[in-house]
Amino acid sequence: MVRRVSTPSSRLDSVFHALSDSTRRSILRDVSGREKTVSEIAVPYQMSLAAVSKHLKVLERAGLILREKRGAFQFVQVNAKPMQEAKQWLAFYEQFWDERLELLQQQLSKMSKK
Amino acid sequence: MVRRVSTPSSRLDSVFHALSDSTRRSILRDVSGREKTVSEIAVPYQMSLAAVSKHLKVLERAGLILREKRGAFQFVQVNAKPMQEAKQWLAFYEQFWDERLELLQQQLSKMSKK
């Protein structure tokens, strides 16, 4: 078995993967603003606590949540820092938005026309 | 079988999922700037053409590439528009970056101190 260390690429993998599930994105919204316990988080979802626990593990591996055990409870809060990297990755493609692309092409054609 | 239409949520699902694979992110870089044919795209990757073709299908379903058949060739170019939605989704969490969070907490504590 290959030891998987956290290259920038694999970190992006895990962040984007964590965000590719609407339940997990919803959980992130739930815990943004106010930290919540695992059971509290589970309430709105019609799935077992264990399933929610798994989703939390995926989010944790991606670094998107922080957990703090206080007594019997486990408080979960959002950690948006890894999203920054994802957002920066996306930002590279701003120049390829439809409108901008059109603009660029117009400018290029003007330039090539002399 | 349930007919899956494109709700905003499922569109984000497919975009984030498409981006969760480093080969696919790499392909997007490859075709940004200059459009390429499928075979051209496949060159740098040590996997079959069919595998690359599948990756392209995933990217296409997410709306991240556009294909144009010209003769025997199929030209692929990036379409960054769906990334905009993903980026906006991420932008909501800017307020939860570490530094900002710290700042917010300081402000809150000042306010609560009266």
Next chain:
DNA sequence: CCACGAGTCAACCATTTGGTTGAATGCGAT
């Protein structure tokens, strides 16, 4: 102490994913 509630772990299952290979399709050039 001990019973309960919070949460995780383990085993299991169906589906999806990411890859393979080989056959099929479709277009262009000879």
Next chain:
DNA sequence: ATCGCATTCAACCAAATGGTTGACTCGTGG
């Protein structure tokens, strides 16, 4: 017509995913 190249399709496979249930661990309140 047909050969050859570009690409996809179909069948298959192993591994990962997202869910279940039931047993387990561990604090806390009585």
